[in-house]
Amino acid sequence: MSLPVRVRLTLWYGSLLEAMLVGLGAFLIVRLRADLVAAIDRSLDTRAAQIALDYTGDGEEEFRGVSESSLVAVPRGETADQVLSPSGTVLQSAGDEAVSQEPMIGAADLARARRDGAGLRLTAALGADREPFRILAVRLPDRPDVLVVSESLEDVDRSVHRLLGLMLLAGPAALAAAGGGGWWIAGEALRPVRRMTEEAAAIGPGRLHERVGVPRTRDEIERLGMTLNAMLARLERSVDEQRRFVADAAHELRTPLAIMRSEIDVSLASDRLPPAARAVLRSAADEVGRMSGIVENLLTLARMDEEGGLEILRAPVDLADVAGDVARRFQAAAGSKGIVLGVSAEHVVVLGDRERLLQAVANLVDNAVKYTQPGGHVEVSVRAAPGRGRVVVADDGPGIPPELLPRIFDRFVRADAVRSRGTGGAGLGLAICRGIVEAHGGRIRAESEPGEGSRFVLELPVVEDAGPVDPAGPTGTMRVR
Known part of the structure; x- marks a missing residue:
């Protein structure tokens, strides 16, 4: 799963900072140890030079005195000095007895120290506890013996460990x-x-005139906002052109279809029409009727998209009467398929456009009758709910696929898997239902399970004390977008 940009930026920043801290820490530790060891090397150089200068070979007491005089600033027990013969025997020793009593360098290092005039430096673990020591071995002037001076690295390691901690x-x-x-x-x-x-x-589709706020940051974010607004402007122009084309086409098709229907009806009225020709004309009349319905739907959608919105004639409307009228209109179609179309309605009065509400409920019942199998049931119910009236159209048809349900009220959306030429439409009816319901200040939703039918719920605000229901007399006209 892809992480949000904010999380990725923080992780990248934290990872980079962690790498930098690790690198810086390693550098500081290495540098600190190197500096401390270099300081010990300088101290060993000074001590070795002082002992070589002051030591005359008069015995162990003299060597210890000379060694102690070079250790004024160094805690006793942390250093060890010795003089080795060419064979590696400890001739003199001073300092930490656990270390100085045994040769601190091997035979090979001893030979190198005798050959190298600059001396030999090395680090070795000495004593029974194998404590690390820094060692300098130099040949004594005018003598074959080798002076070995050393200092413990315990303080160095302690300082390094403290910094690491x-x-x-x-x-x-x-x-x-x-x-x-x-x-x-x-x-x-x-x-x-x-x-x-x-x-x-x-x-959304109805708010394409809006634009996003562009921050004046003069950077990529400002350019992103300007690009989004430019894209929205192009999209708005494209949608407006498409809507104008659909509206113009619908207006242009309306008159020819009406003429075709009239001419077909006149032809069907003739008694001398052969049966085959009559069947063809009836089929043509059905197709013309279907096309006329699509054109009317397109015109309705075009009116919804106009500046003023859909025209709503406000008057008290009883939803029970609306449900009854729609049921009577589709009773014959349902009966021809053996579908039981029932109505269960309470008297619920809303303030709205009766014809538009009839159109919305009729679209829902039309879909239910079309997609319900013969012998099925379609139920139209009207109930009062707190503050609103509810119309429910339920069927036991094939249902709506889950992936289609969120878009079922969009324009030109069709459940192709369960449609055929005989039942399929243009995918406009439910979009018109939503537009009509929202124009009345209501809401509509669909509930469905594949194979278990569908349930469309239409809710409208109830008008208290709306007065007597007068279907023929609207109380006012307004446009609702």
Whole structure:
């Protein structure tokens, strides 16, 4: 699963910072150890030069005195000095007895120290506890013996470990603080993108005139907002052109279809028409009727898209009367398929356009009768709910596929899997239902399970004290978008 941009930015920033902290920590530790070891090497150089200068070979007491005089600033027990013969025998020793009593370098290193005038430096683990020591071996001037001076690296290791511990404690805290800061910065940087995303998502087909707010940041985000608005403008122009074309085409087709229907009706009225020709004309009349219905639907949608919206003639309307009229209209069609069409209605009065409400309910019942199998049931019910009236059209047909259900009220959406030429339409009826219901301030929804039928619920606000129902006398006219 892809992570949000804000999370990815924070992770990238945290990972980069972690790599930098690890690299910086490793550099500091290595550098600290190198500097401390270099300081010990300088101290060994000074001590070796002082002992070589002051030691005359008069015995162990003299060597210890000379060694102690070179250890004024060094804690006793952390250093060891010795003089080795060419054969590797300890001739003199001073300092930590656990280390100085045995040769601190091997025969090979001893030979190299005798050959190399600059001396030999190395690190070795000495004593019973194998403590690390830094060692310098130099040949004594005018003598075959080798002076070996050493100093413990325990303090160096302790300092390095202390720094490492501090970094292990402070590093995660610094990383967490930086990660939190990165999360906040990324959120602030992406806030305009999130706002534009929300505004763009809210712009639907009926709000294409709106635009997203463009932040004046003079960067990629501002260019993104301008690009989105330019795209919306092109989309608005394209949709407007399409709507004008559909409206113009519907207007142009309306008159020819009416003429065709009239001429077909005149021909069918003739008694001398052969049976075959009569059957063809009746089929043509059905097709013309179907086309006329599509044209009327297109004109209705075109009116919805106009500046003023769909014209609604307001008057008190009893939804029970609407349900009864629609049921009577489709009773014959349902009976021809053996479908039981029932009505169960309470008297619920709303303020609306009776003809538009009849059209909406009729579209729902028409779909239910079309897609219900012979012997099935279609039920139209009207009930009162708190503050609203509810019309439900339910059937036991094939149902609506789940992937289609969220888009079932969109224009030109058809459940092709369950449609045929005999039942299929243009996919406009439910879009018109939604437009009519929303124009009345109501809402409509569909509920369906494949194989178990469908249920369309239409809800309209109830008007209290609306007065007597007068289907023929609207109380006012208004356009609702």
